[in-house]
Amino acid sequence: MNETTVAAIDLGSSKITGVVAKKGSEGVEVVAIETEPSEGGVNKGVLTNIDTVVLQMNRIMKKLCNVANIKNITNCYVIWQNHLHDAEAAKALEKKMKLTKLIFPSVSSISLVAQTFIPSDERETGCIAIDFGDTATAYTYIEGLNTNIDKVIPGGSRHITTDLMGIFKYDYKLAETLKLKLGKAVYLNEPDRYIQLSRDPDNRVRHSELSGYISQRVDDIFKYVLAPLQKNHWNSNHNRIIYITGGGASLQQIEKYLNMHSGLTSKVIKPREAAFTGDKAAGLLKPKYTALAALVLNADKQCDEVIEKPGIFRGFKKFINKGTNTTKSIFDVSDEEKF
Numbered sequence: 001m002n003e004t005t006v007a008a009i010d011l012g013s014s015k016i017t018g019v020v021a022k023k024g025s026e027g028v029e030v031v032a033i034e035t036e037p038s039e040g041g042v043n044k045g046v047l048t049n050i051d052t053v054v055l056q057m058n059r060i061m062k063k064l065c066n067v068a069n070i071k072n073i074t075n076c077y078v079i080w081q082n083h084l085h086d087a088e089a090a091k092a093l094e095k096k097m098k099l100t101k102l103i104f105p106s107v108s109s110i111s112l113v114a115q116t117f118i119p120s121d122e123r124e125t126g127c128i129a130i131d132f133g134d135t136a137t138a139y140t141y142i143e144g145l146n147t148n149i150d151k152v153i154p155g156g157s158r159h160i161t162t163d164l165m166g167i168f169k170y171d172y173k174l175a176e177t178l179k180l181k182l183g184k185a186v187y188l189n190e191p192d193r194y195i196q197l198s199r200d201p202d203n204r205v206r207h208s209e210l211s212g213y214i215s216q217r218v219d220d221i222f223k224y225v226l227a228p229l230q231k232n233h234w235n236s237n238h239n240r241i242i243y244i245t246g247g248g249a250s251l252q253q254i255e256k257y258l259n260m261h262s263g264l265t266s267k268v269i270k271p272r273e274a275a276f277t278g279d280k281a282a283g284l285l286k287p288k289y290t291a292l293a294a295l296v297l298n299a300d301k302q303c304d305e306v307i308e309k310p311g312i313f314r315g316f317k318k319f320i321n322k323g324t325n326t327t328k329s330i331f332d333v334s335d336e337e338k339f
Helices: 050-068 087-096 109-117 120-125 160-169 172-182 207-231 254-262 287-298
Strands: 004-009 013-022 029-035 076-079 099-104 129-131 137-142 146-153 194-196 202-206 241-245 263-270 306-307 316-318
Touching: 004 050, 004 202, 013 050, 013 109, 013 287, 029 050, 029 287, 076 254, 076 263, 076 287, 087 099, 087 137, 099 263, 109 129, 109 137, 109 146, 109 241, 109 287, 120 137, 129 207, 146 207, 160 207, 160 263, 172 207, 202 207, 241 254, 241 287, 254 263
Parallel strands: 004 076, 076 099, 129 241, 241 263
Antiparallel strands: 004 013, 013 029, 129 137, 137 146, 194 202, 306 316
């Protein structure tokens, strides 16, 4: 059985996540998945400090090598929300990563997700794919299998957390917990329902007040994403579907919100459980890792060099992947076309 070991990294605004997986005829086994804080390196989908990102990527690769029991990572697939529009940063990053060849998709991160996880017949009819990230939101309009709109806007789910921290004077952990566990994207007027935060009877917050602030920030972000719907009457075909992924897709009632404001059915994109195997597979099944999962599924370049040690050291031998290349349209493009 031909088996290829691949490595991929997703550069997020709050964390960098890397994975090593073995791909063969029986499926994809996740061997290692590691994260590293990305504070100071990536913001709103943009690489703001290349040197910081390089240090973080090197730390991730070292962790992955240790867990996966490989010597080094010679080829690594890399993506971030704005990578297609950040050509200079990509080239600078590739130059500074001297020991590892970086491979960038020739489509945006959200387009890669759409091509990987949305059925072709739905892309033919027309659909929207949204990556509701930490500090940026990427979206693409697809029709007839072609991308009509593909943008990244500087607003994400962390802004909701920041709002709650500022308004209620909560720390980050409490604000994030309230957002994901009890907050809702759709405003509900429930004046008599309270969330008790401690034994102190006065330390509480109204459900309606919490959902009011959350839904207001969601409105601020998604008005830019959904505006072309009404402008171009794109939502007149009710067979179309809005797909959403990313960490913000875990916000309660986000699908209901999109349905109410678009008139279209909405669904959360996440990889099928059958797509990955291994003890660490669950790490790639969350919406916030969908772009990374798509990157792994499309990757086919062997990531590591293997040392043969049959008694006497005989040097390095590169693994050669003899399997069928199924990702040429996404990765095998010239440098001129890549950006």
